Amino acid sequence: MKEVELRYVAHITDITGCLKERYRTDAATLRDLVEELDARYGGFREAFVDPATGQLRWNAMIYYRGRGEVPAAVVDLDRPLGDGAAVTFW
Amino acid sequence: MAVREAREQVILWVDLSDGSVRREALPEEWTRMYLGARCVHARLLFDHVGPQTDPLGPDNVLFLGTGPMDGLPVGMGRMSVACKSPRRTVAEGSFGGFFGPEMRRAGVDYLAIRGQADHPVYLYIEDGRVEIRDARHLWGLKTHETDAALRRELGAEVQLRYIGPAGENLVHASPIFGNLNQSGGRAGCGEVMGSKRLKAIAVRGTGGLRVADYDAFLEAYKAFRERLDLATSRDPWTPVWSTYGAPVLARLFADMGNLMTRNAQEMGWPEDKAARISCEPYLERYVTKAKACFGCPWPACQKLYEIPSGRWQGLKGGNYWAGQPVVFGSLLDNDDLDLVLVLSALCNQYGLDIFHVGYTLAWAMECVERGILTRADTDGLDLRFGCPDKEGLVDLVRKIALREGFGALLALGCAEAAKVVGKGSERYCLAVKGQELEGIAQRNMYMVALGIAVSEVGPDHTRWYPPYPCNPNLVSREELAALGVDLDLRLAFQGRNPQEKGKLLRWFTISRGVVESLPGCVFLVRDTLGLDMRPWWRLFTAATGLEMDYEEFLLPGERVVNLERAFIVREGFRREDDHPPLRMQLEDVPGFGYPRLAPEVFEPMLDEYYQANGWSLRTSVPRRATLERLGLKDVADALAAAGVEVEP
Numbered sequence: 001m002k003e004v005e006l007r008y009v010a011h012i013t014d015i016t017g018c019l020k021e022r023y024r025t026d027a028a029t030l031r032d033l034v035e036e037l038d039a040r041y042g043g044f045r046e047a048f049v050d051p052a053t054g055q056l057r058w059n060a061m062i063y064y065r066g067r068g069e070v071p072a073a074v075v076d077l078d079r080p081l082g083d084g085a086a087v088t089f090w
Numbered sequence: 091m092a093v094r095e096a097r098e099q100v101i102l103w104v105d106l107s108d109g110s111v112r113r114e115a116l117p118e119e120w121t122r123m124y125l126g127a128r129c130v131h132a133r134l135l136f137d138h139v140g141p142q143t144d145p146l147g148p149d150n151v152l153f154l155g156t157g158p159m160d161g162l163p164v165g166m167g168r169m170s171v172a173c174k175s176p177r178r179t180v181a182e183g184s185f186g187g188f189f190g191p192e193m194r195r196a197g198v199d200y201l202a203i204r205g206q207a208d209h210p211v212y213l214y215i216e217d218g219r220v221e222i223r224d225a226r227h228l229w230g231l232k233t234h235e236t237d238a239a240l241r242r243e244l245g246a247e248v249q250l251r252y253i254g255p256a257g258e259n260l261v262h263a264s265p266i267f268g269n270l271n272q273s274g275g276r277a278g279c280g281e282v283m284g285s286k287r288l289k290a291i292a293v294r295g296t297g298g299l300r301v302a303d304y305d306a307f308l309e310a311y312k313a314f315r316e317r318l319d320l321a322t323s324r325d326p327w328t329p330v331w332s333t334y335g336a337p338v339l340a341r342l343f344a345d346m347g348n349l350m351t352r353n354a355q356e357m358g359w360p361e362d363k364a365a366r367i368s369c370e371p372y373l374e375r376y377v378t379k380a381k382a383c384f385g386c387p388w389p390a391c392q393k394l395y396e397i398p399s400g401r402w403q404g405l406k407g408g409n410y411w412a413g414q415p416v417v418f419g420s421l422l423d424n425d426d427l428d429l430v431l432v433l434s435a436l437c438n439q440y441g442l443d444i445f446h447v448g449y450t451l452a453w454a455m456e457c458v459e460r461g462i463l464t465r466a467d468t469d470g471l472d473l474r475f476g477c478p479d480k481e482g483l484v485d486l487v488r489k490i491a492l493r494e495g496f497g498a499l500l501a502l503g504c505a506e507a508a509k510v511v512g513k514g515s516e517r518y519c520l521a522v523k524g525q526e527l528e529g530i531a532q533r534n535m536y537m538v539a540l541g542i543a544v545s546e547v548g549p550d551h552t553r554w555y556p557p558y559p560c561n562p563n564l565v566s567r568e569e570l571a572a573l574g575v576d577l578d579l580r581l582a583f584q585g586r587n588p589q590e591k592g593k594l595l596r597w598f599t600i601s602r603g604v605v606e607s608l609p610g611c612v613f614l615v616r617d618t619l620g621l622d623m624r625p626w627w628r629l630f631t632a633a634t635g636l637e638m639d640y641e642e643f644l645l646p647g648e649r650v651v652n653l654e655r656a657f658i659v660r661e662g663f664r665r666e667d668d669h670p671p672l673r674m675q676l677e678d679v680p681g682f683g684y685p686r687l688a689p690e691v692f693e694p695m696l697d698e699y700y701q702a703n704g705w706s707l708r709t710s711v712p713r714r715a716t717l718e719r720l721g722l723k724d725v726a727d728a729l730a731a732a733g734v735e736v737e738p
Contacts, residue, residue, distance in 0.1 A: 007361065009341055010334035010369055019365050058324030058561060058617075063345050070534075070683055071346045073583065075561055088345045090330060090338070 001026060002083040006037075009090035015043045030062060031077040033087070048089065049077065063088040091197060091217040091297030097121055097158050097634035099130070099199045102220060104213065106286050107148055107205030111220045116200070122636055123721065125646045126157020126199070128182060129607035131172035132653035134202065135180065136725060141661050141732065145176040145278070146260060146285040148206040154193075154251065154266075154291065155200035158634050159608040161191040161299045163311060164626075166611035167384030169193070171266055171275040173282045177524035178661040180546045180654045181282070183265065184606060185274030186383035189293065192249035196295025203286060212252075212290040214244065217297065225289040230255060232439040233267045234406075236290055244292055252290035253280045254441020256491040260284050262503035263446040263525065267438065269381075271392070271408035276443045277525055277547045302635025310628035317617035317625070318387050324564055325616040332388040339529070340368040340415035347682035348531040351420040352475050353452035354520055354673055357531060358681045363425035367415045371427055381408070383611070391613060397428055401481075407435025416529035417448020422455060423475040432484055440491035445549075446503055447490060449519075449526035451483070453504040456518045462511060469496045520671045523548040523663065532674050534684040535585045540595050540695045544668045544710075546654035552612055554598035555620050565618055573622055574641065586684065588691050592698025597621075600647035607646050649720050651703065652712050656725050660732050665710040668696060706737045713737050 007020040016037075027033040031049075038045035050057045056077050065071035067084035081087075099116040116130070124130045131153045143149045152173045159165040169190035175181035193199065197218040207222070210229040214221045228236050233254040240250055250268055257264040257280030264280030265273035273280075301307045316322045320329055330338050343349040344364035351359045365371075375398055380390030394408040410431060418430040437444045451473075457463040458473050465471070471486060472479040489497025499507050504519040504526060520527045525548025532539035542549040562579035570577055575597055581590045601620050605612055608630060619625060627643040630636075669675065670687055678685045700707050704716030714736050717726040730736050 007341070007345065010330045010338045013370055019370060020361070056561070058564060059320075059326050059328055061326035063342070065345070075563060086345065088342065090326065090342065 002081065002085075004033075004081065004084065005086045007086065007088040009088060012047065012089050015041050015047060017041075025081070027081050029078050029080055030064070030074060030087070033081055034077065061090050063090075091195065091295060093298040093300050094194075094197065095635075096162060096299045096301050097636060099126060099158065100197060101155075101200035101202055102198050102215075103202045103204070104220060104222070105205040106203060106207040106211065106222065106288060109222055113218075118636075121158060121634065122638060122642075123646065124649060125604065125607035125630070127155055127160070127168070127170040127607050127609035128172070128184070129603065129646045129650040129653070130157070130200065131155055131170050131182060132180070132650045132657070135172055135174065136653050136657050136728070138202075139174045143174055145174045145178065145282060148204065148286075150174050150204070150282055150285070152203040152279065152282050152286065152288075153200060154203075156190040156194055157199070157607060157609045159610060159630065160199075161194035161384075162301065162633055163385040164314065164610055164629050164633075165190065165384070165608065166386045166614065167191055168606070168609040168611050169274075170606065170609060171279045173275075173279055175277040175547070176260075176262075176281055177278065177548065178658070179277060179523050179525070179548055179663070180657050181275055181277035181279050182547055182654070183275040183277065183279065183550070184552070184609065185266075185268060185272045186386075186611060187249070187269045187272050188384050189249040189251055189268050190609075191384045192293045192295050194295070194299055195297045196293050197297055198293070201291070203288065206285065207287040210287045210289050212240070212288065212292060215291070215293040217295055228289045229258060233441050234270050234439055237270055240290060240292055244294070248292045248294050250290060250292050253283050253288075254439065254491065256441040257281060257284035258289070259491065259493050259501070261442065261491060261493065261501045262506065263443040264441055265443050267441055271394075271438045273438070273443070276445065277550075280441055301633045303632045306632035307629065310625060310632050314619075314625045314629060315387055317619055318614055323617050324561075326561075328616050331391055331613070334369040334373060335391050335393060335410070336412035337367070337369040337372055337410050337415050339412040340364050340419060343416070343529075343531070344420075347534055347679070347684065349420045350416055350529075350531050352423050353421060353449075353456045353518060354531070355456070355677075356681065357533070357679045357684065359420045364415075364420070366425045367419045367427045367430050372410055376427070376431060386611065386614070388614070395431060397431060400428055402428060402432045405432055405435055407431055407438060409438075410434060413444055413448075413529040417444055417452075421448055421452045422477055424477040426477070426480070429477060429480050429483070433487060436484065436487040440487060442487065442491055445526045445528050447487060447500075449521070450500045450504040450507060451486070453508065453515070453519050454500060457511065457515050460518075462513045462515050467496065471496065517672050517676075520673060521548070522669070522671060523667055525549055527671065532670050533679050533687060534682065536588050536687075536691070536695060537582070537585075537591045537595050539670050539674060539687050539692065540591055540699060541599075543670050543692075544595070544696070544699060546658045552602070552606075554595055554602055555615065565621055570621065573624075574644075575621055577621075588695045590698070591695045592700070593702045595699055596702040599651050600644065603647035603650040604644060607650060645720060649722065652717060652720055652722060653725065655703075655705065655710070655712055656717070656722075656729055659709070659711045659734055660729060663710075665696070665700075665708065668710060706735075709735060709737075711736055
């Protein structure tokens with residue numbers, strides 16, 4: 001089980017109802033995490049996954065900062081999710 | 091007032107010394123060469139204002155201008171304002187609203203204001219008729235007071251531009267204001283307007299504009315709108331900025347290690363602090379009304395606010411953008427959103443530039459922290475990071491605008507203030523070419539570092555874009571090549587890889603130069619609109635009826651960059667002036683692992699930028715071959731005649 005910090009920005013807070021949360025998960029990738037969050041907060045998949053390509057929507061963004069890493073913008077939803085990561089959805 | 095063709099461009103020369111007004115039609119060839127707005131201003135500035143011109147004397151010319159697209163749905167009310175800065179750079183900026191379209195309806199596209207009135211005046215323009223009116227009753231009024239007084243005098247529908255007390259008092263970097271909270275020309279256009287004793291410009295027009303090919307324009311506009319629509323835009327900023335606005339960056343910057351904290355000594359600010367001054371609490375507790383500029387398709391990126399409770403209850407302001415959370419938040423280590431919004435509102439009311447005030451306060455706070463300044467210097471104010479004396483800080487804004495006490499020092503801007511104070515304080519001044527930085531960090535985004543260093547107006551993020559589009563997969567290398575853009579977008583996303591940053595920056599300055607010369611709103615350069623300029627080209631040719639191919643349409647972007655560079659090299663600026671502040675060159679960023687911008691990183695980027703532009707690597711002066719290719723042989727000749735070394 002991993003523990004990650006999830007941050008939600010601007011219109012995404014309309015989906016989650018909160019700005020951030022500590023979250024425990026077994027998700028292996030960001031894609032798995034999005035699916036979990038979709039089950040928790042309806043509309044998350046629609047906001048981030050392009051149904052035609054299965055990839056990140058052009059009008060959405062995820063920042064990922066792994067423990068000890070420099071933060072970066074994510075374009076690949078299959079990026080592995082590490083313990084202690086901070087993930088920002090907007 | 092009659093309906094005019096959209097391509098017509100008329101300039102009014104107004105001399106405040108002798109009261110004369112001269113009307114002149116710009117040659118149609120100028121519309122082809124320079125489009126309008128910023129590029130026309132660059133040409134006019136080079137021709138009419140030189141090294142011998144005292145920036146605060148009667149010979150400096152203040153230009154306010156529109157362009158062929160202004161007054162049409164694409165222009166979004168943008169207009170350009172330009173003059174020679176008191177720091178000898180180009181002072182050029184833009185603002186939106188309704189003033190530009192109203193000028194065009196009044197049959198005036200450009201105002202060129204020279205001379206100096208012997209008492210405060212304002213200009214009143216109604217359907218092409220110009221009056222220079224007494225403004226002694228307005229002198230000393232704050233911006234919102236000036237706005238109200240002139241609307242009482244002239245009617246609520248008049249469109250206005252004005253300065254506050256800061257501009258009247260020639261305070262560093264004062265911009266020109268309008269619609270209460272919109273400002274433009276932060277490199278000192280308000281100072282120059284104040285030096286002319288010109289308090290305001292009011293315009294009323296009843297004419298119209300006609301596009302040359304309505305059907306083609308409509309089709310082009312539909313395609314343009316698709317790139318900005320929430321449902322179809324391929325840009326993550328579209329949903330965020332069109333609804334929540336730019337202060338969202340407070341949290342995103344913090345997440346990415348981009349948030350300059352405590353005068354950029356650090357780049358990390360606790361997420362909780364960033365969240366307290368971000369867009370979410372702002373919208374929830376402060377915003378009273380959303381506003382949009384002329385013809386803007388977005389719901390409203392501008393928002394009016396009111397402090398809901400506490401010491402400053404009832405204070406009103408507007409336009410909390412990306413810069414304020416930095417300059418009045420993290421830079422001062424202040425997470426009190428009330429205070430951020432009060433400082434911002436007061437800057438607008440007094441006519442001050444927020445970046446001047448924020449960075450100069452942060453410089454003073456670091457000087458206090460290091461013992462260079464004491465309470466004896468600060469009129470007793472406890473000027474530490476964290477802002478323990480909020481009331482004193484708020485009053486200091488007034489003192490800066492009125493040049494009172496310690497405020498008189500800060501009114502000089504941090505570069506000049508550091509020269510006065512000495513004691514090594516220059517190291518802590520975050521300015522380039524005498525102008526303070528803005529909100530975007532440099533040490534982890536090399537293209538930003540290069541962009542703020544080379545800008546001909548001083549640091550100004552509106553001269554280029556951060557790497558767009560926001561997803562490098564959006565446009566393939568092949569598609570870019572077909573557009574004539576030799577860029578690798580994947581490298582654009584590698585913020586701390588110096589490779590290709592010079593070429594990237596060159597393209598972004600050129601494409602932005604084109605947009606600002608139409609003019610259009612650069613905030614709406616979303617999706618691929620900064621790379622694929624064809625939508626703009628189709629709109630322009632449909633509106634003006636001018637036949638030009640795509641390559642010809644892009645040339646004014648190059649011309650504006652070269653004309654502005656030619657202006658500043660004639661003033662004496664050279665390669666050594668194109669560098670980021672000392673802090674960024676000498677200090678690593680603690681925490682995030684971002685090293686300093688060492689010469690081995692920065693100088694090759696600078697070489698690449700100059701090389702891509704066809705400028706001398708040694709001096710930064712445009713080469714004669716470059717200027718001649720752009721049809722600017724006369725500019726090369728003028729530089730040579732002025733004693734500037736112009737390499738072949």
